[in-house]
Amino acid sequence: MQIKNYSVHYGDRVLAENLQVDFSSQVINVISGANGSGKTTLLDFIAGIEIKGAKGQKIDVPKQQDIAYQLQRSHFFPTLTVAQTIQMYHRLSGEAVENNEAIFQIIKREVLDKIWHVKMGQLSGGERQIILTYGQCLLDRKLYVFDEPTSGVDVTNAKIIMKLINSLVQKRQKLVILTTHNLEQLIDLPVRIIHIDSLSEQSN
Numbered sequence: 440m441q442i443k444n445y446s447v448h449y450g451d452r453v454l455a456e457n458l459q460v461d462f463s464s465q466v467i468n469v470i471s472g473a474n475g476s477g478k479t480t481l482l483d484f485i486a487g488i489e490i491k492g493a494k495g496q497k498i499d500v501p502k503q504q505d506i507a508y509q510l511q512r513s514h515f516f517p518t519l520t521v522a523q524t525i526q527m528y529h530r531l532s533g534e535a536v537e538n539n540e541a542i543f544q545i546i547k548r549e550v551l552d553k554i555w556h557v558k559m560g561q562l563s564g565g566e567r568q569i570i571l572t573y574g575q576c577l578l579d580r581k582l583y584v585f586d587e588p589t590s591g592v593d594v595t596n597a598k599i600i601m602k603l604i605n606s607l608v609q610k611r612q613k614l615v616i617l618t619t620h621n622l623e624q625l626i627d628l629p630v631r632i633i634h635i636d637s638l639s640e641q642s643n
């Protein structure tokens with residue numbers, strides 16, 4: 440998958456100019472860069488959120504209905520329990536993936552079962568992030584996009600989230616793109632790091 444001739448202009452401010460970004464289906468594609476460098480803007484563009492000022496050519500980007508996009512600090516219904524939240528994802532996706540993939544069963548046993556009847560609004564930020572990532576990974580899509588999925592998450596929970604995301608690539612041959620400021624959490628994982636700032640420098 441590729442984005443070509445990608446430019447973002449906000450008035451006089453040029454965030455990107457004629458960039459080309461290639462994504463691989465063999466590894467986790469990680470977009471890194473400073474605050475405000477345009478990581479979320481690029482994810483929004485890929486996911487089909489229309490952004491005034493952004494344009495580019497999408498090559499082999501799946502249709503919008505084949506993309507799962509998890510926003511940064513996404514919130515779910517705070518009064519639903521974990522069980523009800525997972526049930527909602529099941530209604531969207533069926534239970535086949537959960538039953539076939541060992542990683543789901545491990546996380547269910549080690550993390551979810553302990554908080555199964557707790558309301559989403561009562562969970563810690565890190566716990567909520569695991570539930571939402573778990574739910575996203577239950578969906579059966581071609582492309583999965585995660586905006587800072589481990590932001591504000593402790594080391595143990597970040598590892599769980601990254602294991603889930605990695606299973607999309609390794610076990611289910613899905614295309615995965617994520618952004619992060621925590622490159623150290625990617626050690627030992629098959630990743631391709633795309634430094635958005637240096638892409639901009641190359642095009643200047």
Ligand SMILES: Nc1ncnc2c1ncn2[C@@H]1O[C@H](COP(=O)(O)OP(=O)(O)OP(=O)(O)O)[C@@H](O)[C@H]1O
Pocket residue numbers: 449454472473474475476477478479480481
């Ligand atoms: N509608 C808009 N008009 C002007 N500037 C905008 C608009 N939308 C976004 N921006 C600017 O674009 C820049 C890129 O934003 P973006 O959210 O993509 O950054 P980011 O790399 O994801 O940052 P962070 O690491 O802080 O999450 C920011 O400086 C933001 O202020």
